Amino acid sequence: MSRWRYFLKRVALSVPVLFSVMTFLFIMLRLGPLSPVAARLGQNASGADVTRLREQLGLNDPLWQQYIDYVRDLMLFQGESWVVRAGQPIPEAIASVVPVTLWLGLWAIMLPLFIGIPLGFYAGLRPNTAGDYVASVSGILWLSMPNFWLAVMALAILRQADSGLFNWYTLGPNTQSIIGNPDFGFLTTTQLLGVIPVPTSFDVMAFATDIKLILPAALILGSASMAAELRIGRTAVLETVNSNYVEMAKAKGLKGRTIVWKHIFRNALVPLIPIITNEAFILIGGSVIIEYVFNLNGIGRLYFDALVQGDLPLAGSLVFLFTLVIIFLNIVQDLLYTIIDPRVSYQQ
Amino acid sequence: MSDIGLDTDEEFVEQSLRDRIRENPRPALVWLAGAFVLVALEFGRILDGLLAFGAAGKFLFDGLASVPSALQGNVESALAPISTDTVGTLLGALVHDAIALAMLFVVAIFLQGYLPRRLDEVLGREMGRRRRIYAERLLLTGLLAVAAVLLAYTPVGAIVNGEISAWVRVVEILSDLPTLTSREVIPNMGHRTPDGGWDGTFLGLSPAWAWAIRFALVWVYAFAAFGWTWKGFNVYRSYYREADWTPRDDTIRRFKSQYWGLFGLFVVFGFVVLAAFAPAISPVGIQEHVYEPYDNEFEYLNDDGQIETVTHGQANLYSRSNGQNTVSPMSYDDFDRWMPLGTTPTGQSMLTHLSYGARTSLVIALTAVGLGVIIAVTLSLLTAYYKGLLDVLVVITSDTIISVPVLVLVMLLAVIFQESNHWLAEPMDGGLLLALILGFAYWPGMWRSIRGPSLQVSEEEWVDAAKTYGQTPRNIMRKHMAPYVLSYIMIYASLLLGGIIITVSALSFLGLGISEPTPEWGRLISDGRQFIATDSRHVSTISGIAIALVVLGFNALGDGIRDAIDPEADVGDVSAGGGG
Numbered sequence: 001m002s003r004w005r006y007f008l009k010r011v012a013l014s015v016p017v018l019f020s021v022m023t024f025l026f027i028m029l030r031l032g033p034l035s036p037v038a039a040r041l042g043q044n045a046s047g048a049d050v051t052r053l054r055e056q057l058g059l060n061d062p063l064w065q066q067y068i069d070y071v072r073d074l075m076l077f078q079g080e081s082w083v084v085r086a087g088q089p090i091p092e093a094i095a096s097v098v099p100v101t102l103w104l105g106l107w108a109i110m111l112p113l114f115i116g117i118p119l120g121f122y123a124g125l126r127p128n129t130a131g132d133y134v135a136s137v138s139g140i141l142w143l144s145m146p147n148f149w150l151a152v153m154a155l156a157i158l159r160q161a162d163s164g165l166f167n168w169y170t171l172g173p174n175t176q177s178i179i180g181n182p183d184f185g186f187l188t189t190t191q192l193l194g195v196i197p198v199p200t201s202f203d204v205m206a207f208a209t210d211i212k213l214i215l216p217a218a219l220i221l222g223s224a225s226m227a228a229e230l231r232i233g234r235t236a237v238l239e240t241v242n243s244n245y246v247e248m249a250k251a252k253g254l255k256g257r258t259i260v261w262k263h264i265f266r267n268a269l270v271p272l273i274p275i276i277t278n279e280a281f282i283l284i285g286g287s288v289i290i291e292y293v294f295n296l297n298g299i300g301r302l303y304f305d306a307l308v309q310g311d312l313p314l315a316g317s318l319v320f321l322f323t324l325v326i327i328f329l330n331i332v333q334d335l336l337y338t339i340i341d342p343r344v345s346y347q348q
Numbered sequence: 349m350s351d352i353g354l355d356t357d358e359e360f361v362e363q364s365l366r367d368r369i370r371e372n373p374r375p376a377l378v379w380l381a382g383a384f385v386l387v388a389l390e391f392g393r394i395l396d397g398l399l400a401f402g403a404a405g406k407f408l409f410d411g412l413a414s415v416p417s418a419l420q421g422n423v424e425s426a427l428a429p430i431s432t433d434t435v436g437t438l439l440g441a442l443v444h445d446a447i448a449l450a451m452l453f454v455v456a457i458f459l460q461g462y463l464p465r466r467l468d469e470v471l472g473r474e475m476g477r478r479r480r481i482y483a484e485r486l487l488l489t490g491l492l493a494v495a496a497v498l499l500a501y502t503p504v505g506a507i508v509n510g511e512i513s514a515w516v517r518v519v520e521i522l523s524d525l526p527t528l529t530s531r532e533v534i535p536n537m538g539h540r541t542p543d544g545g546w547d548g549t550f551l552g553l554s555p556a557w558a559w560a561i562r563f564a565l566v567w568v569y570a571f572a573a574f575g576w577t578w579k580g581f582n583v584y585r586s587y588y589r590e591a592d593w594t595p596r597d598d599t600i601r602r603f604k605s606q607y608w609g610l611f612g613l614f615v616v617f618g619f620v621v622l623a624a625f626a627p628a629i630s631p632v633g634i635q636e637h638v639y640e641p642y643d644n645e646f647e648y649l650n651d652d653g654q655i656e657t658v659t660h661g662q663a664n665l666y667s668r669s670n671g672q673n674t675v676s677p678m679s680y681d682d683f684d685r686w687m688p689l690g691t692t693p694t695g696q697s698m699l700t701h702l703s704y705g706a707r708t709s710l711v712i713a714l715t716a717v718g719l720g721v722i723i724a725v726t727l728s729l730l731t732a733y734y735k736g737l738l739d740v741l742v743v744i745t746s747d748t749i750i751s752v753p754v755l756v757l758v759m760l761l762a763v764i765f766q767e768s769n770h771w772l773a774e775p776m777d778g779g780l781l782l783a784l785i786l787g788f789a790y791w792p793g794m795w796r797s798i799r800g801p802s803l804q805v806s807e808e809e810w811v812d813a814a815k816t817y818g819q820t821p822r823n824i825m826r827k828h829m830a831p832y833v834l835s836y837i838m839i840y841a842s843l844l845l846g847g848i849i850i851t852v853s854a855l856s857f858l859g860l861g862i863s864e865p866t867p868e869w870g871r872l873i874s875d876g877r878q879f880i881a882t883d884s885r886h887v888s889t890i891s892g893i894a895i896a897l898v899v900l901g902f903n904a905l906g907d908g909i910r911d912a913i914d915p916e917a918d919v920g921d922v923s924a925g926g927g928g
Contacts (some may be wrong), residue, residue, distance in 0.1 A: 020748040028760065034768035144848045148857045149873055149892035156880035231790035285755030289854055303756065304858065309765045319756060326751045
């Protein structure tokens, strides 16, 4: 099988997966133990309200009709929120909170990428030194501490305004509160030709405030993947350092810097690809908790509220959105593999 | 040990373990005597454990037994709008019986291998292998159905029930026997006497000392039991095992030389002891202290020098660690109850919560991993053996589950089942439900991790050989494929345990996992989070450190097991994390 055919096969396989996710959601939300009517009116509702709502939700239609309607609504992101944003169309509700999560996710990816991987490579290039031990042990410790606990502790420490060491409120740009939503006012844009947004001015202070608001949350959200990248990066470097082509390069008399950058670094990146793409799982799952603790109005928080308040259509759409992101990232991962490392993809 | 040339069959029969022990009984008897002492010291507690297992089994059985009638109800209500009552009832009854028979048939498949005689021998005539097997299964199904009908619709059921409950009562009475580490033998709940001494505690010591003695005894006992088990394995290895060497010996030797893995084993052992001996370790009993605080009273010496009685519930109101008022670790509360780890924001003992919370986490994690392993191994054997369409179907199913992030999926399912007051959400305040959901969410990962190895083993020559000898697929999978796959799944499962503990506590932290009053560590963190900046910081701190330590231990143990079983094994980095 050529590797492009393998790749196409993987892409094709994601279609039935997508449909089976929708079917699963349909079964759980429509036919599951919690009926939509009960979710909306409460367990003990009865009488005319129930009959009207059943009619309105289309629960009296034949099952296949309900299923098709459900799938169509999901695919087009139609439907309305019931409780959390009562009456608001779902795409609007999601769009209004997306920037916060993207901002959080961006930093939560950047930090581990630029801290975890360099630390891992540092540890791998100097195995069994004090620096290696410190990096490895702190990575393992970091991985064992639950995110939500770290978040709670971080908040407690940052809130101690005058601890003597530092004062988070006045460090850098002044903020009234530790937690809060970034407002993204740092970039003013105009629409060139009516469509293309062009930045006209850039407010450094507002930018710094936004970063400051998100930094603790992002650092904790990225912590698990940072530790994972550190561990995998260290092993990968150790393996590459001991491989024949590095010996060969040394024998040819290449400079240490060239060996590290051209031969070790590039090859050690390969096993890191799945770790980096798998960060999406951690970011999406973790954002629910982090946004809850740091009181950020992002997608994760919206999902949590939708669940707790029984907003079934919103919760279902969000799960579907998460799944879309994950499936898309899996395809990207396969594509990267197909391009970078032809050995990996089509073995099985 | 056997010469191929000899002609009598007896020479080839392996000596059973019993024969080997009979030949040289001394080491076994010495070991058994020690084990007997250990069991006798904690007889009541062990029976308690057995009763809990029995109750769990009964719950499972009842749940399965209710499946046919539940489906019958579903069918009847689904048919109600489009058919007459009689047809609906009739179809419902048919569905009920068909499902019941199908379930019994599955049971029969498993029992069939244990039939004492083959059917063709009984009937005395030749029949094809396949036909014989199916005839046997059907026959067994029929027998089981008759037994089920007898139990359900005739007095026989009542008699059997009465018999079982009589025996359960006997075990219950025996399980109340005091044990070495029980609260009755070394009581630590007592009150000050006006002259400065203590009344009601062990030997009149202060509650702190009485508790410390009991606590120390628990660990002495636990380490003795651990050592005795290890000793038993060594006795078996050096006296009774036929082979001088097995690959397992190398695994153990490798494990013993790894400090990282040993550290993990030590932490996990401590965690298991904390969970198993929760009633002995907690300074106040959970029943009177947490579950029924207003129905149980105790005595204390009030400020006027008088002995007064107060319920736990009332006392708890004055012992809360909620910022303004703190009972910190290693101190007494106002009612002279000893609180080694302080109190929770509701005024209950932290240590009671911590040890019973360990129990909750352990039961959930083990159930979830056990369930996941069973599903993953079964599917991996089936897909590797049959391949084709089945493989594709399982790939799609597992991809479906994997493409929803675990925490998101688990939250969705937990909320749906909890909101609808489903009966599965009852046991352990949602613990069983969570275990089932986690098992469901984690099996695809396990299946993926062993898919490669099981495909490999299915291509091996010995599997082909077994096929040509006419062994049944079930036996080939069980005897020739499963052992090879099991070592991989063991590595993966042990690495997963820490992650599951984090997920459970994260859900409880969000208020979606284990609800009150069942203790859970994540909920402790959530309860104490607003008091971290105050004197009551111990609530969140201690429980958080406990989680981190246990997860670290499980990760280390998993790494150790991986390096011991197969240093080259590549099962990826599954340990912990997962967004918790």
